[in-house]
Amino acid sequence: MQTDSLIITLLQKRDEQALQMIRSQYGALCFQIAYRMTGSREDAEECVSDLLLDVWNTIPPHCPDSLRAYLTAIVGKIAIKKYEYSHRLKRGGTQFDVALDELAEILPSSDMRVEQEIEQRELTAVLTAWLRTLPAKQQRIFMQRYYLSDSVQEIAEENQMGISAVKMMLMRLRKKLKDYLRKEGLL
Amino acid sequence: MNAFDLMNALRDVPEDLIGICLDDIQTENAKPIMNDTANHATPIVTSQNLSAEPTKQSGAHSPVFAGIAVAACLIFAVGFFVFLFQSSHDDLSVQNEREDSMILEITTASGTRLPEAVKTTEKHTTVSYTDTTGTSTEAVNAAETDLIVYSITTESDATLSILSTTDTITQEIRTELTTLTTTAESTAITTTKVVVPHKIMSMTLEEVEHEGEIRDGPVMFGSYERRIAQLKGLLAEDAKRISVDEVRQMLNSGMCFDEVLKAIYEQYPYPDYIGGSGLTLIEYWLDDSGNDYILVAVESESIDHIIHNDDGSDIYDAIT
Numbered sequence: 001m002q003t004d005s006l007i008i009t010l011l012q013k014r015d016e017q018a019l020q021m022i023r024s025q026y027g028a029l030c031f032q033i034a035y036r037m038t039g040s041r042e043d044a045e046e047c048v049s050d051l052l053l054d055v056w057n058t059i060p061p062h063c064p065d066s067l068r069a070y071l072t073a074i075v076g077k078i079a080i081k082k083y084e085y086s087h088r089l090k091r092g093g094t095q096f097d098v099a100l101d102e103l104a105e106i107l108p109s110s111d112m113r114v115e116q117e118i119e120q121r122e123l124t125a126v127l128t129a130w131l132r133t134l135p136a137k138q139q140r141i142f143m144q145r146y147y148l149s150d151s152v153q154e155i156a157e158e159n160q161m162g163i164s165a166v167k168m169m170l171m172r173l174r175k176k177l178k179d180y181l182r183k184e185g186l187l
Numbered sequence: 188m189n190a191f192d193l194m195n196a197l198r199d200v201p202e203d204l205i206g207i208c209l210d211d212i213q214t215e216n217a218k219p220i221m222n223d224t225a226n227h228a229t230p231i232v233t234s235q236n237l238s239a240e241p242t243k244q245s246g247a248h249s250p251v252f253a254g255i256a257v258a259a260c261l262i263f264a265v266g267f268f269v270f271l272f273q274s275s276h277d278d279l280s281v282q283n284e285r286e287d288s289m290i291l292e293i294t295t296a297s298g299t300r301l302p303e304a305v306k307t308t309e310k311h312t313t314v315s316y317t318d319t320t321g322t323s324t325e326a327v328n329a330a331e332t333d334l335i336v337y338s339i340t341t342e343s344d345a346t347l348s349i350l351s352t353t354d355t356i357t358q359e360i361r362t363e364l365t366t367l368t369t370t371a372e373s374t375a376i377t378t379t380k381v382v383v384p385h386k387i388m389s390m391t392l393e394e395v396e397h398e399g400e401i402r403d404g405p406v407m408f409g410s411y412e413r414r415i416a417q418l419k420g421l422l423a424e425d426a427k428r429i430s431v432d433e434v435r436q437m438l439n440s441g442m443c444f445d446e447v448l449k450a451i452y453e454q455y456p457y458p459d460y461i462g463g464s465g466l467t468l469i470e471y472w473l474d475d476s477g478n479d480y481i482l483v484a485v486e487s488e489s490i491d492h493i494i495h496n497d498d499g500s501d502i503y504d505a506i507t
Binding site for chain 1: 199
């Protein structure tokens with residue numbers, strides 16, 4: 001997309017105009033994804049702000065082929081972290097969370113962090129391979145539900161299917177994924 | 188592994204798979220999320236009101252306002268493209284100037300080969316060079332001196348130009364154009380490079396841990412792993428650092444990104460910094476200053492050598 005190239009060029013020139021363009025071009029989409037994941041308007045707005053900072057910090061050096069995919073992936077990750085954090089705060093007082101945090105402190109953080117990243121990449125590779133085994137329609141429905149967090153009703157409308165059919169397909173896909181992860185030794 | 192890991196992994200799948208679910212979405216007017224709003228009293232913003240108050244938007248329905256808005260948009264668009272054209276034209280001029288000045292191109296005084304045509308500023312106490320009569324040492328100044336140096340293009344007949352120096356870091360830069368002709372290769376030119384340690388090097392364990400959490404504000408959440416490991420006694424103070432050449436060798440040997448990541452981790456299990464809000468960024472500093480480092484962006488599978496200059500600018504050299 002021409003606008004994407006322009007945005008990336010402006011980012012490479014360290015021109016803050018790029019951030020305004022991202023906000024106007026992709027702000028609503030990213031907000032929507034973040035909102036669906038966090039369930040909070042405030043958190044979603046923070047996610048979009050964090051996203052802009054992340055983009056500013058990573059482009060350059062990174063130069064994504066698809067800016068839209070790049071932005072939605074990052075905002076999704078930020079939203080996951082935000083969700084985890086706010087839910088931890090809400091659960092805050094429970095001894096379980098305190099105990100978890102205490103245990104986390106004694107673990108060698110570096111070993112954990114980098115290894116986690118490597119494991120996460122292995123999981124991504126397996127997940128990608130599994131998605132590629134699916135027919136296009138199933139890929140799309142799975143991504144709509146678990147990437148965009150679309151509701152079952154919306155997925156049904158967009159794919160001209162019944163709600164129960166979508167639910168059934170998602171259930172089968174989850175089971176397929178579980179079997180695949182088990183076969184790959186990740187479960 | 189838990190559901191969060193799966194959700195995160197899904198954010199890292201290739202762009203074509205992500206595109207499958209995004210293709211039908213008009214990004215400028217992302218679909219309203221009415222279904223979800225039923226459970227929330229707060230109205231959902233769209234691209235139109237993300238950055239503006241709703242009350243200001245209501246006026247846009249007026250035909251007069253709409254006309255003015257359209258005219259303003261047109262003027263802005265024309266102005267913006269003129270600005271872009273001017274910028275690119277200016278850049279070309281700067282580029283041309285740079286190319287002209289490359290007659291005097293030299294290596295960095297430290298002997299480190301930088302990408303060609305890259306200008307950088309380094310701090311040195313002395314500059315040693317080899318001229319036609321042998322090796323000489325030019326004591327530029329007993330105090331720290333800023334050198335503005337350019338990369339070298341030829342190794343056989345190099346010309347070293349000290350384009351400007353300062354007596355101290357704080358003193359305003361005065362120009363002392365001193366041209367020294369050398370016949371030696373860039374590696375014959377050596378200096379003592381002054382590395383100003385990063386502030387975390389003089390902090391306590393608690394301070395370093397806190398510093399990692401607030402780096403770049405509250406967004407970049409991470410930790411200074413290497414320093415923390417040193418302060419905990421898990422790693423020697425003078426533990427070897429990774430070099431750019433090592434990473435290049437790994438990549439040249441045919442290893443893919445994942446294999447390089449693993450290999451680096453096995454040899455250097457404590458990166459200087461690991462963190463990020465959405466993406467995972469791992470920094471391996473090349474010295475204690477933290478201004479010269481290898482940046483691994485895990486999700487985008489990129490490895491870059493970055494030099495952070497005193498003026499706040501960065502020089503990027505893609506390794507991958």
